[in-house]
Amino acid sequence: MTDIIELVLQDHHAVAGLFDKLQAATSADDQTELFAQVRDALERHASAEEKVLYPRVRKEVPDGREESKDAIEEHDQIREALKEVADHDAGTTVFWLAVDQLVATTKHHVGVEETGLLPDFRKNSDADERAELGRRFEEAKTKAPVS
Ligand SMILES: [Fe+2]
Numbered sequence: 001m002t003d004i005i006e007l008v009l010q011d012h013h014a015v016a017g018l019f020d021k022l023q024a025a026t027s028a029d030d031q032t033e034l035f036a037q038v039r040d041a042l043e044r045h046a047s048a049e050e051k052v053l054y055p056r057v058r059k060e061v062p063d064g065r066e067e068s069k070d071a072i073e074e075h076d077q078i079r080e081a082l083k084e085v086a087d088h089d090a091g092t093t094v095f096w097l098a099v100d101q102l103v104a105t106t107k108h109h110v111g112v113e114e115t116g117l118l119p120d121f122r123k124n125s126d127a128d129e130r131a132e133l134g135r136r137f138e139e140a141k142t143k144a145p146v147s
């Protein structure tokens with residue numbers, strides 16, 4: 001079983017890689033396909049964090065109530081940004097503006113998790129718990145509702 005923190009970091013890394021590919025893609029077909037992968041990955045990741053990780057953060061981290069509330073608000077901003085990209089044809093100027101917004105919103109949130117929420121959770125949990133949560137996180141990702 002894998003520590004949930006490792007799994008979350010792996011997802012962040014994978015999404016950053018997808019963003020790079022999307023921003024480098026030259027055909028509208030590739031851009032559409034890569035955006036679909038970004039959307040699927042972000043929706044599953046956010047949903048699984050909300051189901052499996054944040055409830056524990058809320059309970060076990062001293063500032064966890066505030067941290068998880070802010071994180072869910074940031075997820076909602078990411079979901080709005082995803083919708084904005086989906087509303088435009090790939091390759092158009094407005095599509096790229098929406099992609100830029102999505103990348104900035106996601107990077108900000110990932111930074112908050114990696115420098116605050118996750119280290120705080122690591123301090124207030126043990127390896128067995130994090131491994132069990134890792135198993136549940138992977139399961140939640142496969143069952144997440146996606147667009
Ligand atoms: Fe995350």
Ligand SMILES: [Fe+2]
Binds near residue numbers: 049071075109113
């Ligand atoms: Fe998150």
